[in-house]
Amino acid sequence: MLLGVVAIHTYWRKDFGNLHAPQFTAHRERQFGILVGVVIGFYDGFFGPGTGSFLIFIFIGLFGFDFLTASASAKVINFVTNLSAVIYFAAAHRIFYQFAVPMGLCNMLGAWTGSRLAILKGNAFVRVFFLVVVAVMILRYGWEVFGR
Numbered sequence: 001m002l003l004g005v006v007a008i009h010t011y012w013r014k015d016f017g018n019l020h021a022p023q024f025t026a027h028r029e030r031q032f033g034i035l036v037g038v039v040i041g042f043y044d045g046f047f048g049p050g051t052g053s054f055l056i057f058i059f060i061g062l063f064g065f066d067f068l069t070a071s072a073s074a075k076v077i078n079f080v081t082n083l084s085a086v087i088y089f090a091a092a093h094r095i096f097y098q099f100a101v102p103m104g105l106c107n108m109l110g111a112w113t114g115s116r117l118a119i120l121k122g123n124a125f126v127r128v129f130f131l132v133v134v135a136v137m138i139l140r141y142g143w144e145v146f147g148r
Helices: 004-012 026-046 051-061 067-091 096-120 122-147
Strands: none
Touching: 004 026, 004 051, 004 122, 026 051, 026 067, 026 096, 051 122, 067 122, 096 122
């Protein structure tokens, strides 16, 4: 449901994420950042899927970032949360490295390619791509819940 709200809001507000216009002072931004970090960290650790989309939405809606800056900033947070999970799972000996390493290398290639494309195509492209990805995620999760 939350992804649906994100998609509808982003679709109807055509100017959403067009301009980079930070909303807060550095001190206030840090306070909201800590609060958002705790909430998103809990969500990511407990549920996981959609975290990057929620981060982008929060960076735009709350902090006033444009789509490209919000997407880049979300990647940093996703990296840190994923690194935390990797450290935990590695310490617990729960990683199948024969699958994880090739998948991780392919993920890096995809991330590099996607980042270059986002920078080359710009903010409008990232917005449209964001909407497509959110719509696909909604369909996928809907299928998992209702399609079986």
